[in-house]
Amino acid sequence: MQKYISEQNLHTLIDTLITTGTRVVAPRINAGTPLYEPLTSAGEMITDQLPKRSAKEAFFPVCEDIMTYEKEGQKVSVTDIDPNRFPETVLVGVRPCDAVAIPVLDAVFSWDYKDEFFLERRKKTTIIGMACTTADDACFCTAVGLSPTETRGSDLFLTPLEGGGYACETFSEKGEALVSNHQNLFSEPTNDKAKALAQPSAEKIDLKKVKSWLDDHFEDPLWDGVAVRCVGCGACAFVCPACHCFDIVDEGTEKSGKRRKNWDACGFWKFTHHASGHNPRDLQPKRYRNRIMHKFKYYDDKFGQTLCTGCGRCVRICPVGIDIAAIVEEINNK
Amino acid sequence: MCDHTNKNIYLPYLTTVEEIIDETPDVRTLRLVFQDEQVRDSFAFRAGQFAEYSAFGAGESTFCIASSPTRTGYIECSFRSVGRVTEELRRLEVGDTMGVRGPYGNSYPIEELYGKNLVFVAGGIALPPLRTLIWNCLDLRDKFGDITIVYGARTEADLVYKRELKEWQERSDVRLVKTVDPGGESPTWDGKVGFVPTILGEAAPSAENTIVFVCGPPIMIKFTLPVLEKLGFSDEQVYTTLENRMKCGLGKCGRCNVGNVYVCKDGPVFTAKQLKAMPMEF
Numbered sequence: 001m002q003k004y005i006s007e008q009n010l011h012t013l014i015d016t017l018i019t020t021g022t023r024v025v026a027p028r029i030n031a032g033t034p035l036y037e038p039l040t041s042a043g044e045m046i047t048d049q050l051p052k053r054s055a056k057e058a059f060f061p062v063c064e065d066i067m068t069y070e071k072e073g074q075k076v077s078v079t080d081i082d083p084n085r086f087p088e089t090v091l092v093g094v095r096p097c098d099a100v101a102i103p104v105l106d107a108v109f110s111w112d113y114k115d116e117f118f119l120e121r122r123k124k125t126t127i128i129g130m131a132c133t134t135a136d137d138a139c140f141c142t143a144v145g146l147s148p149t150e151t152r153g154s155d156l157f158l159t160p161l162e163g164g165g166y167a168c169e170t171f172s173e174k175g176e177a178l179v180s181n182h183q184n185l186f187s188e189p190t191n192d193k194a195k196a197l198a199q200p201s202a203e204k205i206d207l208k209k210v211k212s213w214l215d216d217h218f219e220d221p222l223w224d225g226v227a228v229r230c231v232g233c234g235a236c237a238f239v240c241p242a243c244h245c246f247d248i249v250d251e252g253t254e255k256s257g258k259r260r261k262n263w264d265a266c267g268f269w270k271f272t273h274h275a276s277g278h279n280p281r282d283l284q285p286k287r288y289r290n291r292i293m294h295k296f297k298y299y300d301d302k303f304g305q306t307l308c309t310g311c312g313r314c315v316r317i318c319p320v321g322i323d324i325a326a327i328v329e330e331i332n333n334k
Numbered sequence: 335m336c337d338h339t340n341k342n343i344y345l346p347y348l349t350t351v352e353e354i355i356d357e358t359p360d361v362r363t364l365r366l367v368f369q370d371e372q373v374r375d376s377f378a379f380r381a382g383q384f385a386e387y388s389a390f391g392a393g394e395s396t397f398c399i400a401s402s403p404t405r406t407g408y409i410e411c412s413f414r415s416v417g418r419v420t421e422e423l424r425r426l427e428v429g430d431t432m433g434v435r436g437p438y439g440n441s442y443p444i445e446e447l448y449g450k451n452l453v454f455v456a457g458g459i460a461l462p463p464l465r466t467l468i469w470n471c472l473d474l475r476d477k478f479g480d481i482t483i484v485y486g487a488r489t490e491a492d493l494v495y496k497r498e499l500k501e502w503q504e505r506s507d508v509r510l511v512k513t514v515d516p517g518g519e520s521p522t523w524d525g526k527v528g529f530v531p532t533i534l535g536e537a538a539p540s541a542e543n544t545i546v547f548v549c550g551p552p553i554m555i556k557f558t559l560p561v562l563e564k565l566g567f568s569d570e571q572v573y574t575t576l577e578n579r580m581k582c583g584l585g586k587c588g589r590c591n592v593g594n595v596y597v598c599k600d601g602p603v604f605t606a607k608q609l610k611a612m613p614m615e616f
Binding site: 066067069071074075076078080081108109111112113114115116117218219244245246247248249250252253254257259261264266271272273274275276278280281286290293294297298301302 | 341342343344345346348350388390391392393394395414416417420427429430431433551552577578579581582584585586587588589590591592593594599613614615616
């Protein structure tokens with residue numbers, strides 16, 4: 001379904017959703033930092049800056065309670081988290097590099113054992129993607145086969161138009177329902193041209209070729225060089241739309257507390273550290289190799305997908321300037 | 335499979351500590367009984383599978399289920415106190431509550447072992463993952479040929495399941511070869527003195543119609559595999575179990591992988607052939 005929505009009507013849509021009890025999450029400024037966060041009104045939404053962290057946390061929060069416990073003498077009682085706790089949510093203004101990662105994450109959270117924390121939120125969330133109008137030197141979605149107009153992952157996709165407002169296209173029943181529930185805010189598509197979209201300069205990488213090199217080069221001098229300077233801060237994983245490793249920890253007192261699922265990162269030395277003291281990935285380059293392998297080989301082996309959307313966040317945030325795009329390009333050129 | 339009626343895959347079963355056995359100064363075995371009667375009856379696992387054990391307030395730790403699936407009504411785990419969770423588990427007393435999630439992972443192909451001779455090779459704290467299978471096989475003794483157990487530890491004090499070692503030693507249908515590292519023996523020691531790979535070489539079990547199970551520290555595995563090869567064992571005849579750091583046990587949290595193999599889902603039991611196909615990252 002193709003439609004048009006004006007800027008003003010998009011705001012009306014957001015405010016209507018908020019007042020009727022739907023949680024609306026969109027890029028907004030929090031203490032100077034753009035983040036995907038719940039809005040209190042449509043006016044808070046920004047569309048010209050890439051949020052510092054990705055949209056994955058709308059489904060997979062940084063920290064999340066998975067149960068609570070209470071001790072009474074020798075007995076312990078455990079309480080599940082209310083399965084109906086997740087509110088109906090609409091994500092608005094999601095960058096294509098963020099939206100496309102969500103169905104990629106479906107694979108790991110739904111294969112075999114089902115992680116209801118992720119999947120229930122998925123069920124209750126509608127994603128409104130927005131074509132990207134700004135790119136910087138770190139953006140490389142075009143290198144990994146995506147683009148500023150990639151619609152995968154979006155239920156409804158907005159493309160900003162030259163004359164104002166947005167061309168809308170629906171890609172799922174959820175997207176169609178959103179449009180038909182607010183019909184008066186949408187009108188028939190116009191012939192207006194799309195606003196100048198972002199044009200990341202990164203050249204397309206042959207992901208098949210990269211993977212086939214990785215298949216045969218677990219041991220290679222490349223690994224010794226790529227991440228010697230990595231300080232293991234894990235920031236790359238925390239800002240990544242596709243990284244999904246987590247820890248399970250108890251937080252509380254002797255008497256009561258909660259068990260939580262917290263983001264973790266393969267760059268941390270303790271990530272694979274055995275109780276015996278043995279560590280299969282004992283050096284930073286081995287940990288960084290795992291990061292590349294997981295993104296461009298292992299996940300593909302298991303689920304047929306790549307764990308990188310070229311958002312460039314890890315490149316921007318790395319305190320020692322490690323550039324994953326450059327490394328993958330180097331592999332591509334081998 | 336964990337068949338919680340509840341959808342939350344991270345929710346543990348509650349168990350009561352029924353018995354505590356100190357194996358060594360720092361290794362302890364806990365016998366756990368599921369508090370929910372229905373779970374007690376329905377909880378089923380296969381030898382080789384593992385679980386996530388929790389001390390509420392400290393977190394979860396991954397150990398194999400050390401008891402045999404043939405012994406029902408309880409499960410046992412054996413662990414060394416080395417960290418926050420295991421220290422907390424050690425503090426538990428009889429009657430205290432502990433959490434268990436599982437069983438997870440693959441298992442030993444016990445049906446394929448029927449009619450075969452079995453050799454178990456273990457070092458130190460690595461006997462528990464084999465003990466589950468040893469008792470499983472001993473409880474179905476008629477189905478197997480010769481059973482040989484080669485078990486060693488640094489010192490006599492470090493040997494776990496001492497009562498059971500005695501029992502195995504006294505049985506005529508089991509050949510137990512026990513050893514301690516040089517210097518780890520007392521004047522009354524009645525076993526061998528030497529490293530496990532060397533003692534295994536001396537014991538020289540026949541490779542014919544035999545499957546061998548090896549579990550121990552990486553250094554022991556490294557020196558045991560060539561000994562087995564020399565004795566004529568092919569890589570398909572050798573099984574081991576990997577003990578990577580895990581959190582979820584469900585193929586999601588991302589840390590137990592060796593290359594593209596997830597130890598929690600594809601393992602923990604692997605043949606030496608599978609092991610050799612993996613990158614050297616375990």
